[in-house]
Amino acid sequence: MKLTDKKRMQILDAAEELFHSSGVEHTSMDQLALQAKVSKRTVYNHFATKDALFQAILQRMFDKLAQGGEVRFNVAEPIDQQLRRIAQDEVALLSSAAFLRVAKIAIMQVMQRPELAQLMSDSSLGCKRYIDNFLTDACTAGVLKIADIPFAGKQFIYQLKSFVFYPSLFGLEQQTPAQQAHIIDEAIALFLARYQIKPG
Amino acid sequence: MKLTDKKRMQILDAAEELFHSSGVEHTSMDQLALQAKVSKRTVYNHFATKDALFQAILQRMFDKLAQGGEVRFNVAEPIDQQLRRIAQDEVALLSSAAFLRVAKIAIMQVMQRPELAQLMSDSSLGCKRYIDNFLTDACTAGVLKIADIPFAGKQFIYQLKSFVFYPSLFGLEQQTPAQQAHIIDEAIALFLARYQIKPG
DNA sequence: TATATAAACTACACCGTGCAGTTTACATAT
DNA sequence: ATATGTAAACTGCACGGTGTAGTTTATATA
Structure with missing residues (x-):
């Protein structure tokens, strides 16, 4: 697996975890980057905005359950x-x-x-x-x-x-x-x- | 009715409206004061914190339904x-x-x-x-x-x-x-x- | 050479406070 | 009754402190 894909997965995993435990509003992008063990800039290289990340999370979770x-x-x-x-x-x-x-x-x-x-x-x-x-x-x-x-x-x-x-x-x-x-x-x-x- | 009671009611009405339409998190105290046609300072004279206002709203609404x-x-x-x-x-x-x-x-x-x-x-x-x-x-x-x-x-x-x-x-x-x-x-x-x- | 990192930075929104000045409600004096 | 005093409540605005989205810059690494 390419590094960039691995990082992307780390970000999504962290987002799923934090969005669930703290809510979307109360999860900061800094906190999220920390949890993902990724720099904040990397988060923004993968997802343009917090909302885009949220959409991606929702999609991934639905796919998992489908x-x-x-x-x-x-x-x-x-x-x-x-x-x-x-x-x-x-x-x-x-x-x-x-x-x-x-x-x-x-x-x-x-x-x-x-x-x-x-x-x-x-x-x-x-x-x-x-x-x-x-x-x-x-x-x-x-x-x-x-x-x-x-x-x-x-x-x-x-x-x-x-x-x-x-x-x-x-x-x-x-x-x-x-x-x-x-x-x-x-x-x-x-x-x-x-x-x-x-x-x- | 005393002025202070009237203002208090305006605040509660505005809070009920805004908390419902925008959610508690997304309602700012400035916005709320504007909607209530009351100065922000007056809001804080009646309710020490946003959370106290939230509690009061919930109580009032439960009483209405009781x-x-x-x-x-x-x-x-x-x-x-x-x-x-x-x-x-x-x-x-x-x-x-x-x-x-x-x-x-x-x-x-x-x-x-x-x-x-x-x-x-x-x-x-x-x-x-x-x-x-x-x-x-x-x-x-x-x-x-x-x-x-x-x-x-x-x-x-x-x-x-x-x-x-x-x-x-x-x-x-x-x-x-x-x-x-x-x-x-x-x-x-x-x-x-x-x-x-x-x-x- | 492309991508990741770290850290500082910008821009903004928000909570809650302080204060000077104004309005309201009501009691007392004329 | 009318005028006046007064305490409580309201207003408007500026400000401190904080938190956060998103950007920039300079550096390290695969």
């Missing part, structure tokens, strides 16, 4: 098992340090500069990408009965977000794995009570 | 009607400009200074105050069957928050009254599908 497996509906497997896998993946994402970092940074900026709001809603992470297809297939197979599929998908995801994501985001309690399992179980129970077609 | 009726369980009335009244009150609160203002200001500060997180969770607004009692009574009356009442209460409230509050908070779309009614209906349907004891 991957993640897709769960496809399978008629042969019990629906609750499949939903549990989806929910487990989602909870793992929502409670991951990486996701919380980017979310905290992004949300703070969005709240300060509402014109960037679209950026957030556009980015489709986690099970949001495929849940509508999954539910459609489950309905077609006669396992679920849902009138408004996008709405129902939100109901499911929002359960997880509300119990797992927002409390962490606002610095309240984190959940233990046991609590997370309970949250997942209850979200599924709630969802299936409403939408599952009972056999028999 | 009122709100309590819905008590009534055996004679259908449970879905009662839940609808609770949900309507809650949605009205969550989508009110006053609540969104204080929430935005408070959350921005909490995210920047996590040590203040308790302040938010401690304040009990809306139906959070009484929903546990309501559900307990409904269970005792044999209308609902809930194992973990605080958890179920959260499930109900979080439905409303997720669809109504957070999208508004992050500057995404507002809901029309018709959409709000739909959200309420679906939240109740979901909740009762899981927890209602079917007659017969």
Whole structure:
């Protein structure tokens, strides 16, 4: 790896760390250069302004999170098992340090500069990408009965977000794995009570 | 009204406006004095520091929101009607400009200074105050069957928050009254599908 | 030879203070 | 009632101190 690329990475790593722990506003470029073990001039050789660096960080963090497996509906497997896998993946994402970092940074900026709001809603992470297809297939197979599929998908995801994501985001309690399992179980129970077609 | 009280109110009004639109950090005391039509020195005669002003704003806004009726369980009335009244009150609160203002200001500060997180969770607004009692009574009356009442209460409230509050908070779309009614209906349907004891 | 470094520098914005002079509210005297 | 005194509050402005984005310059290093 070329030296310049290595330095660039050091800068981005430091920015991610400091923007998260201290906020974008409270992170000075001097502090950042120090943390990156790079001269301030080098920072400015790579990024013209603080804002450009911020944009780059956001992009990199989104890219990191973009991957993640897709769960496809399978008629042969019990629906609750499949939903549990989806929910487990989602909870793992929502409670991951990486996701919380980017979310905290992004949300703070969005709240300060509402014109960037679209950026957030556009980015489709986690099970949001495929849940509508999954539910459609489950309905077609006669396992679920849902009138408004996008709405129902939100109901499911929002359960997880509300119990797992927002409390962490606002610095309240984190959940233990046991609590997370309970949250997942209850979200599924709630969802299936409403939408599952009972056999028999 | 005495002059000094009038000035104080002008300062608080300006602070509420600017803290909301620009954030606490990005509001300078000069700007604030200008908006309040008051000299900067007067601002400092009323509030020793910017932080003291911030605390006062938060207190005033919480006081404004503190009122709100309590819905008590009534055996004679259908449970879905009662839940609808609770949900309507809650949605009205969550989508009110006053609540969104204080929430935005408070959350921005909490995210920047996590040590203040308790302040938010401690304040009990809306139906959070009484929903546990309501559900307990409904269970005792044999209308609902809930194992973990605080958890179920959260499930109900979080439905409303997720669809109504957070999208508004992050500057995404507002809901029309018709959409709000739909959200309420679906939240109740979901909740009762899981927890209602079917007659017969 | 191109790039990194260190340190000093510029330009600016902001918090909070001090102070001289003015306005307001209200009590007391005529 | 009207005039006058007075204390409290407001104003406007300048200033100290601090922090920070971004630049410049001179030097070292791969």
